[in-house]
Amino acid sequence: ACLLCLRAEADPDMCGYKVQKGGLCAHMFCMFFATLLFRQETDRVGLLGFLPRDLLIAVRRAAQKHCCVCGQSGATIMCCAPECDRWFHLPCAKEGGCINVYV
Secondary structure, eight states: OOTTTOOSSOOHHHHOOEEEETTEEEEHHHHHHSTTOOOOSOTTSTBTTBOHHHHHHHHHHHTTOBBTTTOOBOOOEEOOSTTOOOEEOHHHHHHHTOOOOOO
């Protein structure tokens, strides 16, 4: 299962393909959209440039956040609207009417 959205199966159009390395597994878009998860300049390190230590920090932070759509903990994406404090899992975004934009 993806360590960021906690889903073993998810729509690849929404979450991207799964990347596995060193015992870690995550969907490509789950990594790109996760709040405060930063990518290195090269994709040769970690999972597509996301360091294992940073991924695990994101997972620990997400354990304290509940998804505004499904209510489960582990939400890694914070709404970017000013003064909105909602968090969600990427697979829940479509169902909850959330709009994802990656810049």
